[in-house]
Amino acid sequence: xxxxxxxxxxxxxxxxxxxxxxxxxEVREAEIFGFLxxxxxxxxxxxxxLTGLSRPTSGxxxxxxxxxxxxxxEAKKHIGVVPEISNLxxxxxxxxxxxxxxxxxxxxxxxxKARAEELLKAFGLYERKDHLFGTLxxxxxxxxxxxxxLIHNPKLVFLDEPTVGLDVVAARSxxxxxxxxxxxxxTIFLTTHxxxxxxxxxxxxxxxxxxxxxxxxxxxxxxxxxxxxxxxEISFKKASSxxxxxxxxxxxxLKIVATNHNKVRIYxxxxxxxxxxxxxxxxxxxxxxxxxxxxxxxxxxxFIKITGLSPxxxxxxxxxx
Amino acid sequence: xxxxxxxxxFYIALKDMRTYxxxxxxxxxxxxxxxxxxLAFYLRNPQNFxxxxxxxxxxxxxxxxxxxxxxxxxxxxxxxxxxRLLLAPISMSAVLLGKVIGGTxxxxxxxVAVTLGSxxxxxxxxxxxxxxxxxxxxxxxxxxxxxxxxxxxVKEVFEAQTLLxxxxxxxxxxxxxxxxxxxMPLALQYIAYLLPLTYTVEGLRQSFSPxxxxxxxxxxxxxxxxxxxxxxxxxxxxxxxxx
Numbered sequence: 403x404x405x406x407x408x409x410x411x412x413x414x415x416x417x418x419x420x421x422x423x424x425x426x427x428e429v430r431e432a433e434i435f436g437f438l439x440x441x442x443x444x445x446x447x448x449x450x451x452l453t454g455l456s457r458p459t460s461g462x463x464x465x466x467x468x469x470x471x472x473x474x475x476e477a478k479k480h481i482g483v484v485p486e487i488s489n490l491x492x493x494x495x496x497x498x499x500x501x502x503x504x505x506x507x508x509x510x511x512x513x514x515k516a517r518a519e520e521l522l523k524a525f526g527l528y529e530r531k532d533h534l535f536g537t538l539x540x541x542x543x544x545x546x547x548x549x550x551x552l553i554h555n556p557k558l559v560f561l562d563e564p565t566v567g568l569d570v571v572a573a574r575s576x577x578x579x580x581x582x583x584x585x586x587x588x589t590i591f592l593t594t595h596x597x598x599x600x601x602x603x604x605x606x607x608x609x610x611x612x613x614x615x616x617x618x619x620x621x622x623x624x625x626x627x628x629x630x631x632x633x634x635e636i637s638f639k640k641a642s643s644x645x646x647x648x649x650x651x652x653x654x655x656l657k658i659v660a661t662n663h664n665k666v667r668i669y670x671x672x673x674x675x676x677x678x679x680x681x682x683x684x685x686x687x688x689x690x691x692x693x694x695x696x697x698x699x700x701x702x703x704x705f706i707k708i709t710g711l712s713p714x715x716x717x718x719x720x721x722x723x
Numbered sequence: 724x725x726x727x728x729x730x731x732x733f734y735i736a737l738k739d740m741r742t743y744x745x746x747x748x749x750x751x752x753x754x755x756x757x758x759x760x761x762l763a764f765y766l767r768n769p770q771n772f773x774x775x776x777x778x779x780x781x782x783x784x785x786x787x788x789x790x791x792x793x794x795x796x797x798x799x800x801x802x803x804x805x806x807r808l809l810l811a812p813i814s815m816s817a818v819l820l821g822k823v824i825g826g827t828x829x830x831x832x833x834x835v836a837v838t839l840g841s842x843x844x845x846x847x848x849x850x851x852x853x854x855x856x857x858x859x860x861x862x863x864x865x866x867x868x869x870x871x872x873x874x875x876x877v878k879e880v881f882e883a884q885t886l887l888x889x890x891x892x893x894x895x896x897x898x899x900x901x902x903x904x905x906x907m908p909l910a911l912q913y914i915a916y917l918l919p920l921t922y923t924v925e926g927l928r929q930s931f932s933p934x935x936x937x938x939x940x941x942x943x944x945x946x947x948x949x950x951x952x953x954x955x956x957x958x959x960x961x962x963x964x965x966x
Contacts, residue, residue, distance in 0.1 A: 455809060457966045475727075478812035485810075489803040493742045505734040506811040508727060550807075 406431045406558050406589040412461035421447040423613035434584050436604030437593040444613040445593035449560050453483050482551030486562040488543040492536030507554035521549040541572030558589045601701040617708050628699035628707045631670040637693040638664045652683050731813035735821025739795040748880050752790035757783040776841045777927035778900035783837045784862045788830035792870025793883035795825045800878050816958050826867035851930050854939050858926035861946040865919050868953035875960045894920040919949040
């Protein structure tokens with residue numbers, strides 16, 4: 403299988419700030435490759451370098467066999483990019499936006515209209531073809547932005563945080579669209595800070611934190627890393643912020659993560675000894691154990707183990723919300 | 724390759740015409756402002772108004788092109804849609820040139836309207852049309868690229884208009900739009916000849932005179948040099964902004 407993207411020691415400084423730190427990876431043809439990391443990890447910077455919007459400070463990268471610095475104009479003929487912001491033209495209709503993209507990408511005049519209509523139908527926007535982009539809902543704008551990126555039948559599509567800000571239904575429908583693209587043979591490079599999204603969509607995932615790739619593997623293999631130690635989820639009857647303050651002091655050898663105010667996940671140890679110690683703690687606090695579950699590790703668990711970060715950091719939206 | 728570039732320039736300019744020409748800043752700074760100035764000068768001195776025509780055409784070129792650049796560049800910088808163009812398979816120079824041509828065409832429409840209106844209203848038919856076209860087109864490119872150069876420095880349309888006002892007003896007062904350059908103190912004359920609008924006004928005056936001299940070709944040449952001096956750093960600045 404050939405590689406659609408090859409990056410070797412890519413590094414990017416913005417002034418004194420190191421945004422991407424010597425990252426190397428390959429993306430195979432027709433796979434969905436996820437770049438998973440918290441905000442500020444370097445995901446968007448990597449996409450900007452690979453799509454020619456930014457130059458690497460050092461390192462090299464090829465996209466579809468073209469160098470991203472010296473041959474980027476040629477590479478752009480075969481790649482589609484969906485930026486994080488839906489940045490089509492508010493003053494043009496859905497149809498005219500697609501037509502403009504078709505003109506810009508050199509699609510023959512005889513095919514432009516048909517291609518634009520085909521995409522509008524595929525994305526369920528045909529009824530809105532004459533509506534101005536500025537008047538469409540956020541989900542529709544996102545869908546049209548993806549349609550615009552596909553106007554020239556690209557072999558490789560970059561999707562930067564495609565579902566940020568979408569409601570659950572719109573996000574699910576977009577994920578289905580992304581899956582369908584892969585079945586059509588399109589390679590997808592996806593950045594996300596949603597663990598679940600990466601788990602469901604991606605064939606392989608690179609976990610990136612502070613500009614460095616910590617691990618690249620399939621979601622299953624990443625989860626297997628977390629499976630090395632047992633995970634027990636315990637729910638207490640009374641919710642209290644003291645649970646997450648006190649329990650780690652009582653069980654210092656184990657990793658304990660609060661999933662909410664009355665629920666914790668405990669990683670490692672033998673289930674019987676863990677349970678015994680937690681029971682003692684609950685009694686001493688006048689609390690009771692409500693439920694105990696043995697948990698199959700999720701990508702979130704793998705993320706915690708690999709990065710050492712709290713999963714709450716991934717719930718922070720851009721802009722700190 | 725060059726075909727892709729030309730296609731990109733053409734469609735970017737066409738899209739800008741459709742999208743931005745009727746935006747409020749284009750209308751206020753690019754249409755209303757030059758017309759208000761023309762009206763003010765006419766009401767002040769209707770008898771000798773034909774002497775002011777070259778200066779007023781020059782001012783129309785200056786304001787309409789720079790106002791259009793602020794709109795076609797800064798609206799897109801603010802909304803992030805300029806990045807959309809930079810993702811297309813054309814060079815950054817082609818994207819900027821598309822923007823400059825977009826401003827040039829807006830300026831051309833305005834300038835043709837003012838020129839034809841002045842000619843018809845004042846009976847100024849004894850002019851050198853080819854010379855006039857040469858000076859107008861080269862000036863439109865100069866001030867459109869000057870607009871692009873300054874507009875890529877800031878993000879918001881109002882910031883761009885404010886920044887543009889500095890060279891606009893310096894040029895309006897020093898370049899012979901209202902007072903002939905030759906009537907100004909020597910020091911100001913030296914400054915005037917460092918500014919492109921001086922060559923526009925001079926070239927336009929030559930075009931409107933019954934016997935235009937070869938100076939008009941010098942004016943056109945200087946204007947082409949100014950165009951190069953503005954467009955090259957504008958492309959570099961845009962590159963630096965994104966790279």
